[in-house]
Amino acid sequence: MTEPLRIAIAGLGTVGAGVVRLLTGNAELITARAGRPIEIVAVNARERKKDRGVDLTPYRWQDDLGLMAEADDVDVVVELIGGSDGPAIAFARKALKAGKGLVSANKAMIAHHGAELATLAEEAGKPLKFEAAVAGGIPVIKALGGGAAANEISSLFGILNGTCNYILSEMEQKGSNFADVLKEAQALGYAEADPTFDIDGIDAAHKLAILASLAFGTQISFEEVETRGIREIEAVDIERAAALGYRIRLVGETRYDDGRLFQRVHPVLVPVNHPLAKVDGSLNAVVADGNFVGRLTFEGAGAGAGPTASAVVADIIDIARGELQPAFGVPASALAPAAPAHSDAGKGRSYVRVAVADEPGVMADLTAILRDCDVSIESLIQRGDAGDGGVFIAMITHETEHSRLAEAVRRMADCKAVLSQPMRMDLLD
Amino acid sequence: MTEPLRIAIAGLGTVGAGVVRLLTGNAELITARAGRPIEIVAVNARERKKDRGVDLTPYRWQDDLGLMAEADDVDVVVELIGGSDGPAIAFARKALKAGKGLVSANKAMIAHHGAELATLAEEAGKPLKFEAAVAGGIPVIKALGGGAAANEISSLFGILNGTCNYILSEMEQKGSNFADVLKEAQALGYAEADPTFDIDGIDAAHKLAILASLAFGTQISFEEVETRGIREIEAVDIERAAALGYRIRLVGETRYDDGRLFQRVHPVLVPVNHPLAKVDGSLNAVVADGNFVGRLTFEGAGAGAGPTASAVVADIIDIARGELQPAFGVPASALAPAAPAHSDAGKGRSYVRVAVADEPGVMADLTAILRDCDVSIESLIQRGDAGDGGVFIAMITHETEHSRLAEAVRRMADCKAVLSQPMRMDLLD
Known part of the structure; x- marks a missing residue:
């Protein structure tokens, strides 16, 4: 296989522009590691004229997402549109049905429709990959599906939302209240204008549900994640926790025992000498316990153009190499149902x-x-x-x-x- | 592919017995994730009668390593003999030439002969994998070759020898001298009777040379690693370092700049709030800096039967899935020569x-x-x-x-x- 892998990119926000920058900037190295060139064939976004800081003129601008999903000269589509439903899911379904591989950074879509998309991919005999949907640049999906694949995972927990971690770290360091730090974070671009998904824990819950399915081989059940955000945390809580020897972190935790799946995203108190207490700013960390490997810890940037693009392109390289394992480690039909366990x-x-x-x-x-x-x-x-x-x-x-x-x-x-x-x-x- | 992948295991020490225990204990899960059963066909060790705590009666006992390397009913051989040369390398060469895939946990052999073995594997069109050779259960080789594959890595460092880290941690906690802690560690089985490879930094240097090749796409040059162990560290050093705000760790560091490869294993002083200062006991940690992903940190058990078996079986699962990427990320012939840079x-x-x-x-x-x-x-x-x-x-x-x-x-x-x-x-x- 030395022919180029031909890709189309739908969505040219921060991550999409980052993917173009990475594929062009590290092209030689990526070609060597992938064993063949990765060639961008077509791109799409809502606004054509916006300056994204990357040169898009070499690529076909494809206004119609439906045509892009089915384009004959495309092997793999990269979905960076976002949102659990709407154009993203329509595009993803159409592309898989048209026999394209699919790479996505869309945690909401995977958390809601991951099993359906995995089934479509398996029916088409094509890859579905979403490393960038969880924990940004940290290759935790590959680690669970590959490096730790021989293990029964008993539990997994981690810091999965960089915005919340940034806010909590800032509250800690400055003694400020939640609302003030949120405003600052929005001004600095660390939090969205509508921060609901982040600060109410929904984004972390999307990621946790995906990780739980991969770790335990269970059906994704985002709806069953007990989710609580960080809005109600006050400066006094941070200060009291510190006085008692703890830091507050928004932590996703999941365990699978006796057919019952525990999934929870909550602010928790972490002892100051615990590894998660040292995860500051917008970093993410994931900890998994395997029955042979013991405890594995992965830490890195949880968001941002570069780290997320790194994860997207890692998936593209995997596909270029011909890797074709099931999206959730085992065939979608083999994922076990799991009754929720309440905290x-x-x-x-x-x-x-x-x-x-x-x-x-x-x-x-x-x-x-x-x-x-x-x-x-x-x-x-x-x-x-x-x-x-x-x-x-x-x-x-x-x-x-x-x-x-x-x-x-x-x-x-x-x-x-x-x-x-x-x-x-x-x-x- | 639903036919079993048939493997032969050469070497039944702690790790070999662990691989048998893992393949049998987690058989159902491993079959599901690999997409096909992994079947142990033959085993070999120096002493047949020794009780290893696992039932070996279902497998053919093959005294002759040469015959095992060429056995018609074997797809992949697992080399757990150890040692850079001698029977291990003879077995590895013969198996690859006979068209078998090769999985090895042998850091010394890979550090000395990795490029030759990778070339043999590529000529045969068969996989060569050695996740277990570096950092025990931490899937850092897969992370560099897969999850971080799109990045130019600028530097990498880590704690790569659990025995040294255990000794330094104990000296720190007990205020004891090196010689006393070494004796205790030997009595507890944390250090070998002949601890030279560990405490003189050679084992860490083997691992560092392998990681450098993978990270930078350079030819392995173990001979050029500047290596110093921990023998000369005294209780007074630990105590003074602590008083000055530091801990002592044996750290492998590598960078690649301007065609010059810096590789060094040295005891260094690490600020107490640095992530590596918190890596205690026999844990390992690896930190890599990529030009898009930023800093990635991986931590876990660096040795022991379970973690090492986890890494060996992860490689076997990869092979069962049909993954066939080059051992060092790019073809052996494409690895760049690198002149040494002195510290x-x-x-x-x-x-x-x-x-x-x-x-x-x-x-x-x-x-x-x-x-x-x-x-x-x-x-x-x-x-x-x-x-x-x-x-x-x-x-x-x-x-x-x-x-x-x-x-x-x-x-x-x-x-x-x-x-x-x-x-x-x-x-x-």
Whole structure:
């Protein structure tokens, strides 16, 4: 195989322009490693005239995505349009049905339609690859499907959203509130104008659902990911967590036990000496535990034009080499169904922060609730003005069943002296 | 392809037994991910009767390695004999010439004969794979050849020998001397009876030479790795380094600039908050910098039956899937020659420890030497008994040309008041 692999790129945002830049800038090296040239044949985007900082004149501009998906002179289409549905999924389906290989960086589309697309790819005998959909430049999908493929993975967790990690790191370093740091991040381009997908944990949940399917050989079930973002985290939580020896990170966790799939994206408290506590700024990290290999940790840039383009082109190189393994490691039809396991079925230590009226007897009321729910306290800090004459109480519990703590938090919320909804975060132990 | 991939295993030490245990224990999962069963056909080791904790009765015991290399019912041979030459290389050559795929965990053999074996494999149109030769269970060879394949790698460094890292971690935690910790490590099975390859840095140098070839597409040149082990490190060095904010790690570093290949395995001082400073015990870590992906970090178990077997079987799964990329990422004939770059050509900060007679004027002598060589001191600790009435002086220099510091150290060694050879370690900045 020394003929060029001919590709078409749909979507020329940051990542699409990065892919063009990478394929042209490192062309010689890529040709050597792929064993053949990678040739861009056609490109598409909504706006033709926009300056993207790359020269697109050598490529056919194809306005019609449908024609691009079926173009005779294209072997592989690269979908960088984004969005779980709409033009992206229509393009992806059409291309696979037309017998094209498909490379995508679209986590939302894969999380929602990954199994369907994998089935279409297998029917066509063509590759479907999406390394760039998870953890940016970190080749974690290849690691799970290849380097760790001999292992039964028991659990996987990680920092999967660079925007949230950047915001939490900044809050930590500057003592600022969430809303202020978010505004700064938007001004600097680290957060989108509509940051919902990032800060509400949805983007991380997309990625977690994809990783869980790959790690455990289970059907993707994005809908079952318990998802909570970082909006409700206040400067006081960061400060109290630090005083107690922890940092707050938005962590995706998944485990598969007894046919039950646990999937959760939550802000958690991570001990300061834990590897994830040292993942700062917009970095991502993924940790997987295999039954023979033990613990593997992967860290790198979770987003950005260069890292994401690196992952996209790695997939293209794989295809150029003729690799054709199933998208989720095993054939889509062999992915096992998995019933969801809810987090409150487990146990562990937790952090609870509650704003209370500064009056006698409040602490007695709260500790009575905890006693009644059989929750015991490991450490507690009561200081700091919560506004409206209230004070903050922050505590860390001993290991307890999550269902008991959930009940205790419900009762606290009903307490007259409690001024706002108590905030609970679990510890990553 | 649903026919079994038939393999023969030569060498049944810890890793060989681990491969048998993994292939049988995770058989169902491995079959699903490989797309076909992996079938052990024949096994071989020096002693047949030894109890290895695995049932070998289902497999043909093949005493003659030559016959095993050419057996008609074998598709892939797994070389776990060890040693750069002798039976391992004879077996590897014969198997490739007989048209078998070859999987090896043998870093010494690959470091010495990798290019020759890659050429034989390419001539036969068969795969050669050696993920287990570097960094145990961490799939770093696949990451460089696959996940990061689109990048020009500018530099790579890491902790590549678990025995040394275990010894340094123990010295750090217990304040013990090298010799005592080595004895303990041998008693616990963490170090070999003859620990030379590990503690003199040769094992790490084998791995570094392999990684450099993969990362930069250069010819392997193990002979050019500047190699220094950890024998000369004393408890006082660990303690002084800690007092100055550093930990000592045996680090392999490689860079490729202007056609010059820098390869060095040295004990270095790593800032306590650097990711490598947190790699404790027998863990390994590899850090690579790519021109698009940025910095990637991989961490995991660098040795042991389970992790190494995981890497061996990952290679077997790749072969079962029909993957056939060149062993070093590009065809062996395309690997670029690289002239060695010596470390003393560079510059940076360094640590120097010297035992001196406890008498007036010594410090003036040493600082005069440093001044004459144009080396300036950032920090200095003079305390602690060096025996024979001497004291230790430990210092960290400002950034300086290594050649100047080397000259200063030579002059110090000639100083009458200096009681033993000064010890220099560079800083990983």
